Structures are given as C-alpha cells and as structure tokens.
Amino acid sequence: MLHRLLPLILAGACVGASAAAPKPMTLADYLALKGPVPNATFAYGSAPSQFAELFLPGGPGPFPVAVLVHGGCWTKEFGGITQLRNLAAALAERGIASWNVEYRRVDEAGGGYPGTYQDMNAALAMLAQQAHRYPLDLDRLVAVGHSAGGQLVQWMAGRPRIPASSPLYLPDPLPVRKVVSLGGLADLRREQALIKSSCDREIGQLTGAPSDKRPDVFSDTNAGDLLPNGSRTILVTGELDRISPPRVARDFAARARAAGDTAEVVILPGASHYDEVAASSHAWPRVLQAIESALQPAR
Template identity: 65%
Template sequence: MLTRLRKTLCAAAVAGAAGGAAAAPMTLQDYLALSGPGPDRHIAYGSAPSQFVELFKPAGQGPFPVVILIHGGCWTVHFGGIAQMRNMAGALIRNGIAVWNVEYRRVDEEGGGYPGMYQDVAAAVDLLRQEAAGHQLDLARVVAVGHSAGGHLAQWAASRHRLATDSPAYRAAPLAIPQVISLGGLADLRKEEGLIKTSCDRAMVQLTGLPSAARPDVFSDTSPAELLPAGVRTVLVTGELDTVSPVRVAQDYARRARAAGDAADVVVLPNASHYDEVAASSPAWKLVYAEIRRALALP
C-alpha cells in the first residue's frame, strides 16, 4: 500500500509541475456550487420526498457498467447532496458509464437517521436489480462510490449482507457489490465518533439510534467496520489536505479491513481537500476516475 501511495503522490507531483502551478484546493463553497446534467430518469422507491434515485445513461447501446453514487453532506440536509454528485455523473456518462445516483432521508428529515436512512439506502440500491434490464445496465460490473457520509453508507451498502436478520436494516438477498470506492468516508463509527462530532457536528445517536436489550451494541448494524470481513474490496481515496476525514482515517480503516481478511487500498490525492475528490473539474479527478475504471474492469 505504501509503495502505491508514494507512486501516486510522485506521479501527480510530476504532472502538476509539467502543467504549471497547482490548482488551489476546493472549498466547501466550491463544492456547493458543483452542478451537472439532469438525470434521464427520476425513480421513486418510497413516498417521502427524499426517497428516490436518479438514473444517468450514456449514449449508445448497453449493457453499461454502473456506478452507484451516494452523496455525503455530514448526514444532514445543510451541506448539499445529490445535486453536487451530478458533476461526477456527467463525466461518467460521457465515458460510457451509467450512474445510479441515490437520495435518502438524512438525520434531520422525518423518518431519517436510524433505521430509516439505512433502510432507504438498502431499498435504493436493491431497486437497481429491478430496473437494470429495462435500461441495459450490467449488474456484473457495479461499483459503489460514496463521498464523506456517503462513503460510510456506500461501504455499509456493500457490507449489509453481514447484518443479523433481526436488525431493522436487514433485507434478504441484497444486491451484491464486490467493490467500493470511499471518497473521504467516515465508516468506522465507533473509532471515529469524536472526529464525526468535530467534523460534522453529529451526535452518534443520530447515526446509530439508542441501545436496547435486543440491540445493546448500536454499531453492530450501522458501522461497516463492525461488519468486517465482508468479502469486499475497498479503495479509500482521500485528499492530502482533507481535515474532515484526514488521511489517517483511511489508513486506519484499511489496516483493520486487511487484518480481517478483506482487500483494502489507500489512495492519497495530492494538494486536495475533502471536496476535490468529487469534482470532475479538479486535478484529482484523473486519479478518482482511474480507480472507478479499475473497479469496473474497464481498459
């Protein structure tokens, strides 16, 4: 992993030197200003306003590989969300990759938090199986990509086949997701409780619910780290200058995943913040896009 990390840093540094001064790292306001094309379809999976997915389809004939895209925003409605992810979606469809852009009820929406937020993500992801044939989507080539809080939820979506059947978030026969790319994700809720509080101002109870006699460990069905090993390859991508989810977070999770027997890699984006990783206009996009293509086994 360290060798790959160093190679990534050096290659990007050389590219930056060849192209002149490096672009300034993106700010929260830059991220909130991101936009992209409208979706080809808006598909509801529930009656609440936030229970829907957006389908973006490339031109031409499929079957198309699919990115399941899950936005971040600190699990709250106040820091953007699905609209910003359209920036990535636009770049992906131009390159022949379909996008399943997931919206969900966040902690400050009615029915959000635990377990509603997790039930939403599960329902949205599993809906892809129902819609795939009609839209020429290739379920043999799927990767989940999540940013920040969405990194947590993308990793959880790929690991939820490990949930106990008595969990309120359990669904039988979930869609198999063999690979996840977590962009500045915060997926070890137990270990990162303090960081989540300082970075996102989230009390852990908002994400996990309260313990009960039947569920004494609130992390058991909410934290992907507790669901290891999941048989999933995880690529943890993080900005060198990320202060919301620092490089150390990705490294710690990768060590834990590998110790449990799962494959995990860390990619550090030079001179990048928490927001460059989701912007197709950012110099970091080339590295993020390369990981997506690798996960989908595209040349």
C-alpha cells in the same frame, strides 16, 4: 556566472510552479457543482428525499454501473444529490452509467437510524428492478460515496453480515463487492470524536439507541464491524482533507486487510475534502482511475 545564477533560476522556477498549483476546492466550490438532468428519476418511497436518478451513456450498452451516494455530514445543510450530477456526467462520458441516490438525512422526518439505511436498501432494490428495463450490467457495479456517503457505501458492502434481528436486514440484498470511498467517515465505532468535530453529529443519530434486543448499536450500522465481507474497497482521500484526514483511510484499510478483505488507499496530492468529488478538480484523473479500476474483472 552561470553557476552563480543557477540557484536563483531554480528558486524562481519553484516559485512559479508553486504559484501555478491549483488551489484546493472549498465548501463553496463544492456547493456550486452541478451537472445535467438525469435520463430518468425513480421514487423508491413516498418521502420527498426517497428517489434516485439514472444517468446513461450513449450507445446500446449494457453499461457498468456506479451507485453514487452524496455526503454532507448526514444533513440537508451541505448539499446533496445535485452536486454529484457532475460525477454522473463525467462517468457517462467514460461509458459508465450512474445511479445517483438521494436519501433521508438526520434532519428529515424518518432519517437517521434506521431510516437512512433503509433508504439505501430500497434504492438498491429499485436499481435491481430497473436493470431489467435499462441496459445495465449489475455484475459490473461499484458503489461510490463521498464523506457521509462514503460511510453508507462502505456499509452497503457489509449488508450480508447484518444480524437477521436487525430492522436493516435483507435476506438477499443486491451484492456490492466494489467500493470507492471518497473521504469516507465509515468507522462509526472508532471515529466518534472525529464525526462530532467534523460534522457535529451525535453518534446516536446514526446508530440509534441500544436496547435489550440490540445492545450493540454498531452491530448493524458500522462498516468496521461488518468485516470481512468479501469486498474490495478503495479509500480515496485528499492530502489536505481536514474532515476525514488520510489517517482515517489508512486505519480502515489496515482493519479491512487484517480481517481478510481487500483494501487500498489513494492519497490525492494537494487536494481537499471537496476536490475528491469534483470532475473539474485536478484530482479527478486519479479518482476516475480508482473507479475504473474497481470495475475491472478480478484477476
């Protein structure tokens, strides 16, 4: 009798396991994310969106630092810095400080090219200044960005390769050698169609228009064109991500490795584009593992 019942028992167990599996997070779930107020806030420019928040763990430090850059399809419509406070709180519990960056987006005055990138430069320069006042160890720094923020943190790693003629050029930028890109849309040159379909963004909003002095608009904006840059990038993507599917991560990692950089891909089982950035998600342990791995000294 047992051998006849066994298939039914196993089938019932599978149904129960499937029913117990957490549902992938939605955009509404993401927009509802929040966290504590920061320890301090710093304006790095005069526009309302030009500021960064510092979250510190308890204890004397010095603390490793995660630079957090939110996504939202480069627009104000889909949230911003508020949602990433949930990550900052979770990282503080692990002894990691966070520099949570707000910035001008394409639908804000001065946003897009070159302003959004110049905001990243200014926010990182402000972090370097504040590291003298707060217990921050910038030798242990990782940039963590979600979606559009993934594009921006991957761009940060390539800043030393930006041509000196570019308005985005800095002679001695704060090095960003470790990157965790959560569903990042980083390769502007090769992913134009996806960026249009996923975010309704025209690529010119992110790259500016070509000119005689700058005929190739990707030369200073596209992380895929700023390789190799000596960085280590961990590309983390939900298995069910439809905004930036796993293929995007795998393609970028292959190009980075071919250029001589270090790149790894982590696929989060059963996770959506929004599970990637929520400490309350079932995917968080693997995201945290990627962040803490990036902060480990090179072997």
